[in-house]
Amino acid sequence: MFDYESLRVIWWVLIGVLCIGFAITDGFDMGVGMLSPFIGKTDSERRVMINAIAPHWDGNQVWLITAGGALFAAWPLVYATVFSGFYVALILALASLWLRPLGFDYRSKLPNSQWRNLWDKAIFVGSFVPPIIFGIAFGNLMQGIPFELNEFMVPTYQGSFFELLNPFALLCGGVSLLMILTQGATFLQMKTTAAIHARTRNIAVISAILMAILFVIAGFAAQGINGYVITSQVLPNAASDPLTKEVARQMSGLFTNYHNHPVLWIAPILAVVMPLLTAICSRADRSGFAFLFSSLTAVGVILTFGFATFPFFVPSSLEPNASLTIWDSSSSKYTLHLITIVAFVMVPVILAYTSWCYYKMFGRLDTKYIEDNKTSLY
Template identity: 55%
Template sequence: MLDYPTLKLIWWLLVGVLLVGFAIMDGHDMGVGSLLPFVGRNDTERRVVINTAGPHWDGNQVWFITGGGAIFAAWPLVYATAFSGFYWAMLAVLWALFFRPVGFDYRSKIQHPTWRSTWDWGLFVGGAVPPIIFGVAFGNLLQGVPFSFNGYLMPTYTGSFWALLNPFALLAGVVSSAMITLQGATYLAHRTEGIIQTRTVKAGIGAALVMVIGFIAAGVWLQGIEGYRIASVVLPDALPDPLAKTVVREPGAWMANYAAMPALWLLPALGVAGALLAAVLLRARATLSAFVASSLAVVGVIGTAGVSMFPFVMPSSTHLASSLTVWDSVSSHLTLSIMFWATLIFMPLIVTYTGWAYRVMRGKVTEAYIRENDHAAY
């Protein structure tokens, strides 16, 4: 059996992998939804766009559900505190996601322009709103969240929904939105042709530029934000107790890991280079390679946020000692062990099934296909 400190680190990595998987897989169909009203100019064109993601969007939700479940089981204190503090933000995500199943399944059931246009914008909301909110949440994590624990480890959140919408967090939301839009654009360009592909390529190049500029600006801004540092002795094998440590805030603390391990700079470099390469490949119509490059950019951006904060997961701005870290917010040794072996069994099955499903559904979605399958297509 793996020792407790090793499992804590493994689950920090695995949660990161699940977040990356969600951003790549569920992110590209959200990106397709974000682009839907703009790259499809008539009903047939919009049905082409919808049918690139329609057959598999619900399968991609596995990454979202698994990520949430993993946080609940591996980091219960993080799950409880985050869903308490970000309650209205999480409800906004849930309400936006409501539009997706109904939109995909019922949008084309009625041949009425108002009905279809309404659900087109519903799919847009379902694809565009969650990435923005997730980005805003990460922006707030980097600044610290106003919560504290009492002696019974019951969290108290003292912030408000509107306080989450601060300038740095909104910039993080822009980066997240542009990243997911680029991911959707590379996929949509790969599955379409003609004028839809041309419009998608232009949108993807624009999203890549916005993402790179916003990402660099956020990185420069972050250097002036007070980060967090554990000032007491760290006992990786100790039982979870977030209050048993001393935490200080100081400028540049979020850059300390890069100074200690310069190889970590490869992650932000990957975020920038991946997005720029995706734009170049989109322009050259090398769409599959562009999708791979965009996915690498996702790894770079999410990885940058993770290693910048490590070992913190959810820092507290009102009571520094309440900050949750990799070492003191986790489940028991037994729970982490069981989850680890279950992941080793089921993760390859999920990846294999996903690869098979995409292989079966490969190829272009065309207007001719929509006309020939008018009653069967989305």
């Protein structure tokens, strides 16, 4: 049905789609979780915020699980390298994600305020840590990570956890955090009323503007980073073998694709313009448009990363020739062909029932609804 080159491109695109889906859907979950201890001034207000995402939060995490599974199936060497190199960071992210379901499920089991405040903190941590970790991870992937491959194609990470916390990566973590915070604030604008609605509107305006500013700063900082460029012949249909190419590091190499294909600038333009439109619409109390533009912000940010690093998945700062690209680190053609058929069938089904669930469960919540149904809600 498809040649090897096309299959590799298809799965590069699908991984991007899954990352975007996670940022948009689980993004507003985490944004709400970060805001709940601060925006909710009373227990009822916090329950309004938590129950605004109650029908969707667990389903939204499927995007992350699917992205991990897809990476393992389509790009096993990338999966092995990233999950071993970022092991401590990813464990921190996963451990914090465990706190969210615990907080949601146990928070309202007892009426004691100390009990509920404890689980509110757990929800906050479970929502605050992952966006920063993921942003830092993407920041390090743009710079390259110190790993090497032996003759058996076994990756060995030579860095440490604290080396991941470099200035540019932390800057990317800040962009990710503000992007998710804005996503949660705009979602709450659509789902709440009265005081909560007003507070989240103000938060959305501030966080969206700060996110745009931080993204621009990160763009200027990226000009001083040595990017990676393949200098040898590229064989998109060849069997996977990362050690058959030559790679050079070049100043401003992250902008090579943008210089060669100016149309790609649409991605960073989206990432700057959309948060400004989010702020304008939030200020004007057009919550639906604010959420739409916030979601498009996530699209712009993730596409900016993808276009900047293509065709690299995991560049190696230690041994550039061993960098993993979409052309030389994928599964076999047969494997990609098989999982492509599955994806073409299942992805539309997932999108269809997810859209139906959002449509059927959409509506605004207030404290009266919480009080009337306090024994059956989070």
